[in-house]
Amino acid sequence: MATFQDFVKLAKISMQDKTSHKRMNEILRIMHQYHVLAGLTPERAVEVLQALGPTYVKIGQLASNRSDLLPKEYCDAFEKLRDDADPMPFATVVEQIDKAYGASWHTVFASIDPNPLGAASIAQVHKAVLLDGTVVAVKVRRPGVAESMAEDIMLMKHLIATGELVSNSHRDILLSLEGFVEEIERTTANEVNFTIELNNLVRFHKEMETEEGVTSPVPYPAYSTDSVLVMEFVQGIEISDTAKLREQGVDVEALARRVCQSYVTQVLDNGFFHADPHPGNILVRKGEVVWIDLGMVGSLTASERMLVGKVFTAVATNSAYLLMQALTGLVHVVGPVDHGALLDDLARLLSEYSTAEMKDINVGIVLTEVVELLRSQNMVVTSSVTMLARGFVTIEGVIAQVAPSISVIEIVSKHVIAQQGSPKNIAQRMVDLAIAGTESAEALAKLPTQLSNTLEMIDRGQIKVNGDVDVSSRVLATVYASVGRLSLALLSAGLFLGSSILCTTSMQPQFLGVPLLGVLGYLGAFVLGVYTIVRIMASRHRLLNNEEPR
Template structure:
């Protein structure tokens, strides 16, 4: 990649420029804008009502009838339908655009246009949004704002502008009503997930409730632009000493929950490799630097871009800029070390180490004793046989983590959401590599990064820091346990101590024991009916029909029916049904 000698100078000028802006505050009307997430309940904050839910469901069905989805959809009609359905469906369409194993390639290509070709809202609406957020006319904040947006997405659109203090900026404005529509759609999905979960067994591959809750958490973070401004600032600070990698720096004084003001970066999107090549850039160098930095984000910083598709990366003046940090992932030192263990366990074909690392990473749903470890290891064998036979540089890390996520769900093991975000990010970057690094696998670059970053001194320092934190937690827990033990001892001496016990074990075994007890009880009832009916028969208790007491006849009949039913259950149980 051609190096720009003015890059460092450019960074210095930007730092001075943004520091001067930090001292300038928008008028007090802006400070009065509520920024932090409201403490109101979601139903009140996002205006979620039963009437609104029914109206939204009616809109969805109306659009389905308009597009006649039961007759099939062409790629173009599917994209148009998704755009009309609203921002949440557009977001899902963007995810599906990267999943060619789910949809044919022509559908993925068409849905890929949802990233940048969403119909923009009129500029008059944007201006009204700015005035509503700031409480003053936009002319008091911006010297001018371009009416035509730089880009329009499902949630927001970006306009170029200039502050009254003279700085060129990009203004990201959230679409009016998008937050409420997305909240309403997720609320509908939540209701559907609750009903569906009643009919889904625990061994089903997809945990609908967990997926929807993860979607809800992602929605809350992505629609709060103050959080995105904080992410931009943190990403910028982490890359101050990193050559040729950065992000637009936010102007926090002008940011609200629905507006982000950041540096305007004019460059070439990596979606356009032909233009980059014509400008003299080497695609191989760009791709290598992107993957190298992504490895640093995940494995060193523990703070990474969770949606690194080509539209969110631009090149300007020899510097690669990551933009749109609405979705980020965070990993602690412990999680980062487990990710490395999992990758190398797969490469070495060591199923035991892979299982150990995965189980230390995972959070099991329900009682961990119910996990079928034999079946879990068998599934891991399939993954190892698929991936471990390859050389390290040929290992498909994106496919690997997707396989592990599916494996975890199948075995009723819940992985942290950060693993899913990491896996999605790797799959997205691998799509970029097909154009920029056709002969190099991403894991090769990540492996080199891990080998270079393995510094014994820093590793020892990080381990010592984690040991210090764990020791403090252990000491605190010990003090709490000592206090509880003292309380238990005093209650024991006073005769006030009560002990609750719980039998832990397989529910299947307990149900089997319960079935045995039920059948034994039924056998006793049958025997009692037979003996009681015999006593009535010999006593000739009236009324009598054909020489048989009616009560005795009913007792014999009941005993016969129950005995036949009991025999049937015993036979089915003995034949494993």
């Protein structure tokens, strides 16, 4: 049955939803136009997603990384959705720039190349020159895309809320879909607001300064708004174009190792990582790696970085208990959890990889499987961990394409070991150990007083202690039988003693000179005694032969 909370949720969404009916009709029309019910080839599926609009293009982009769920031919086809979009007319681009600045684009740029560098579902990028002669890239948001994506997400929420109200039989699936829609909403909200991407660029570029041979575009905050982003123009070769890289004398294997090391550093050292590291977002400029398109990033707190490091250590060392310890700090519990079953499932998962060579272990796939396993135990990981798992799936795909011999898990393991042995990490562990020791000493000092106070409260009746002992039915049956036989034996002995006393009297009536009541008492005592002995002997026989008691 639906809960009151389900009714309230659906009512709230219905009040906010003003466009779902119209949008649903549009979606049905497009599905009918492409004959979706008759089946879809990968190419036709791409066309359908493009026709449905930017929200569904984004879903296709995310799905392209899920080769564990979709056939490879669909994942390969969905890769085209990253950049393969119809470009906006240049007049529309100029109109959007003028609207963002509240003035003519000529007040900022000396020129803008009318041919786009790239066109995606959310924005389009053009090469431009600032008034001072600096060559830059200008990213312009498509008109109406924010409103369109908000409508699609509201429709999805409405459908899920309706499903939860109508039926509880597929609650787990609906919760998973709800989490997916929330992730889509979060990522699209960040991508359509270029102010967020600008801040990401500023932070990312600053943190890349300490890495040799790795950088990101220089941002220009003075010329950027929430719909127009101005950054350094980067001209390079996609990392997946290994033939062209080799022509320029680039050591492709060393390059792939540097990219992988950079990504691990982003995750474990900086706690701020590129969440969409596909080949188009990793360029090589004169041997230097340039990370571009920071619209989608993940962020980890210091404690989350530590726990993620433990996860990697557990995977590399095949420690199920360490893995469970680390994971419990990265989840939100939404229902009952069977920790014993969880530990068994994690041990079983790790055992599948224990016989494999380290270079054959795919970190992204392992993390994805762990996320699904936790979900089955009513544990939902934080959004940052979900993005991390997807990011590792993507980066491992890139490394496998560029230099298949490189093991990502090996690089991660070495980084974790080096990180644990660093002076900063050792100092932090010493501080943690000192704090834990101080807390333990304080607790030990308080223990006698706490124990004394507890005993005194029990003595006063202020605390009641209840005990619950679980005794099997066979034990209870044996006790009851023993007590019954003991009672019969005592009754027989009592009759015998009482009859003996009566026989010393002259009570009437008598039988052969003995009081009749005493004779009857002896008889009763004899019968009870014989019956008790027989029952005891029968019980002993059943015990020796391991028979069920009767």
